Amino acid sequence: MTRMADLDRAHGLLVTLCEDAPAVSSATSALMQAFNLVVEVHSPTRIHLPTERGYAERLVTLEHLLDGLADSSTELSECLTLHDAADLVREVRAIRPAPGASR
Amino acid sequence: MTYGENQEVVSAALLALIHARSDPAAELGEILQVRRQAHMAVHERLEELGLSRHEPPRLHLNQSIAAARHPLHVLARILDTLPPVRPGSEPPSALLARHEGDVRNPHLAHWRTAARHLTLGNHDLRASADQAWRQPEAAWHLIGDLAITLDAFVLLEQRVATQKQESQMLENRLAAGSVARMANWHATDTSADLTFAAPETTLGRLGGPRIHLVRQPEDFALAQQALAGFLRPRMADIDDAACVDRPGLLAARTVATGQIRLATAFASWAEREGEHDLAQRFQAILPLYADLHRSTLRLSEVQRTASPLVVAQQSEAVQQLRKHHNARVDTQTMHALERATDVVAVTTGRSLRREVQTRRNIVSIAHEDIRVSAVVGTLGSCRRLLAASRALANLTPSAAGAAISPTRRQLAESLAASAP
Numbered sequence: 001m002t003r004m005a006d007l008d009r010a011h012g013l014l015v016t017l018c019e020d021a022p023a024v025s026s027a028t029s030a031l032m033q034a035f036n037l038v039v040e041v042h043s044p045t046r047i048h049l050p051t052e053r054g055y056a057e058r059l060v061t062l063e064h065l066l067d068g069l070a071d072s073s074t075e076l077s078e079c080l081t082l083h084d085a086a087d088l089v090r091e092v093r094a095i096r097p098a099p100g101a102s103r
Numbered sequence: 104m105t106y107g108e109n110q111e112v113v114s115a116a117l118l119a120l121i122h123a124r125s126d127p128a129a130e131l132g133e134i135l136q137v138r139r140q141a142h143m144a145v146h147e148r149l150e151e152l153g154l155s156r157h158e159p160p161r162l163h164l165n166q167s168i169a170a171a172r173h174p175l176h177v178l179a180r181i182l183d184t185l186p187p188v189r190p191g192s193e194p195p196s197a198l199l200a201r202h203e204g205d206v207r208n209p210h211l212a213h214w215r216t217a218a219r220h221l222t223l224g225n226h227d228l229r230a231s232a233d234q235a236w237r238q239p240e241a242a243w244h245l246i247g248d249l250a251i252t253l254d255a256f257v258l259l260e261q262r263v264a265t266q267k268q269e270s271q272m273l274e275n276r277l278a279a280g281s282v283a284r285m286a287n288w289h290a291t292d293t294s295a296d297l298t299f300a301a302p303e304t305t306l307g308r309l310g311g312p313r314i315h316l317v318r319q320p321e322d323f324a325l326a327q328q329a330l331a332g333f334l335r336p337r338m339a340d341i342d343d344a345a346c347v348d349r350p351g352l353l354a355a356r357t358v359a360t361g362q363i364r365l366a367t368a369f370a371s372w373a374e375r376e377g378e379h380d381l382a383q384r385f386q387a388i389l390p391l392y393a394d395l396h397r398s399t400l401r402l403s404e405v406q407r408t409a410s411p412l413v414v415a416q417q418s419e420a421v422q423q424l425r426k427h428h429n430a431r432v433d434t435q436t437m438h439a440l441e442r443a444t445d446v447v448a449v450t451t452g453r454s455l456r457r458e459v460q461t462r463r464n465i466v467s468i469a470h471e472d473i474r475v476s477a478v479v480g481t482l483g484s485c486r487r488l489l490a491a492s493r494a495l496a497n498l499t500p501s502a503a504g505a506a507i508s509p510t511r512r513q514l515a516e517s518l519a520a521s522a523p
Contacts, residue, residue: 015400024363024389032360032396039356043403047468 005048006069010038012048013062020055027095034088037081038066056093063089105328106236107296109224110248114510116217117255121517123210130211132191137198137214139188142256144221148249149179151228152242170281174246177282181253181275185260195222221252230300235335240292247286248511254279254518283515297328297446314415317423320372320430323365326420327443331450333412334358350454351408352399352465355488358451359396361417363389366444368424373437381437388448391494395451398487403468445498452495459485459492 014035021028052058063086070082154175169177191198199219205212228236228245235241257275315322315329334350370385432440459465465485 018400019397021393024393026367028393029360029363029367032356032363032393035396035400036356036360040353043407044468045403047401 003069003072004042006065007038007042008044008046008048009050010062010065010069011042011044013050013052013058013065014038015047016050017055017058017062025095027092030088030091030095034066034085034092037085037088041078041081059089059093063093105296106224106227106245106298107293109220109227110296111510112220113217113224113252114514116213116220117252117259118510118514118517120210120213120217120259121255121514121521123213130208133198134211134214135188136191136193137211137218139190140195140198141214141218141221142182142185143195144218144225145249145252145256146179146182147225148221148228148245149175149182151225152245152249154179167281170278171285174250174282174285177278178246178249178253181257181279184271184275185256227298227300228295231298231332235332236295236298238292240290241295243286244290244293244295247283247290250279250283250286251511251515251518254283255514258518258521280519294331294446294450297331297443299325299328314412314419317420317427320427320432321436323369323420323423323427324436324439324443326416327365327440327447330358330413330416330420331443331446333410333416334447334450334454349408349462349464350410350413350451350458352402352404353408354410354413355399355451355455356396357410357414357417358447359392359399361421362444362447362451363392364421364424366392368428369437369440369444372430372432375431376434376437378434378437381441384441385444388444388498391448391491391498395455395488395491395495398491401468402465402485402488405464405466408464448495448498452492452497455492456489456496459489 014031018028018031018035021031050058050061052061066082066086066089070079070086073079073082152175157173157175159176160169160173199215199222202211202215205215236245254276257272257279261269261272261276313329315326317323317326334354366385366388370382373379373382373385465488467485
């Protein structure tokens, strides 16, 4: 997969996560912030809707994607922005743990 | 202090002078000098509003027509007919400063307060981050305040007027009343009340635009006002081909996310102070901003907007929340915060609607490919954004600074009831 495709995927995941987010909470706010950071780095021309269905599953995929993108980034500002976005997704997961996660 | 708060103090001082039972007995010379400063401050404001830029009426117009067409000149003429006072030896800075002796002479104290706060109000207007009060709807609000102030000046002069001067005084009061009435009809925007002199904190070098830094919890209201100022459409936007300062998707998303964080914190502060109604009002804004953000998810821009001032000001407030998240603020500050937060919401809504409807820079991203609504000439793809913006713009309770003007209203009522 190319880097661009990964960015498109991350964007698509964030679009659906933000759209499906429940009432306003600190998790919603963190997701919104993560979306703002990703569109700062990448502005896609199409939306790639994710294949993952579950909310928690999408969060896990997104976190891995953002970590990978940040680590492979060759530009400092982009790398830091993506790390920030990944941290925010971790924050959301901490508020709402994925199914099957240790209790 | 904002312009509105300064004008409230002026009105309270003038009300106290009108209701004073006796005429001043002591320190008449100083009272006259301070009063001269008040008259000069009014003249300065007339100039700020464009007195010299507008041609004076050539013909002698009917008084009511003159009030409608040349309100600034009508007010300037009233000011000119007030008895002149020769300048004294004391500089304005000494005359306007608070004096301990004023406690013994309320007349002098009230005149000094009025003069000082008229001058401070002028400064707020002149040094505001944006100059939105120069828009006609907002300027009428200021003209109305000036008309009432001048009406009060004339009423106070009338008490010591000779019989010969009385007909002139009557004419002046009727003229001031006509201008006040005109202003009341036309002043649809009271947001000028929230204008304040932006502190000398600059973004970048060479005296760039001012970002209000949040040093203490009380600064959040001023930071919100500065943000609203940066969001407000400006004349310069028309020529801003590079979209640098225009509000767009970046501004919408940044403000939505930042305001949710701020309003959540403000709600918890209000709750802690037992201000449950205020807390609910802050919480009521949250879904509106969430909707706004959600409405932008599938949108993009033909030409990317940067909105650096909006982003910097919003970021400053959100960053400082970390330091002040457990702040304790008094009720007055809470109300100021609520008013300023409402103004940000209303201004965001209005600016985005204007941007979507007039520029067609915002486009929808389809699943397959980009679809440019600007090209096909439809606003359909931005319908959600328009609806979310409208919801914010229609936030009414104390929205757009719905002017905190109880004392000004009281002064106007008192003047209406005071026969010449």
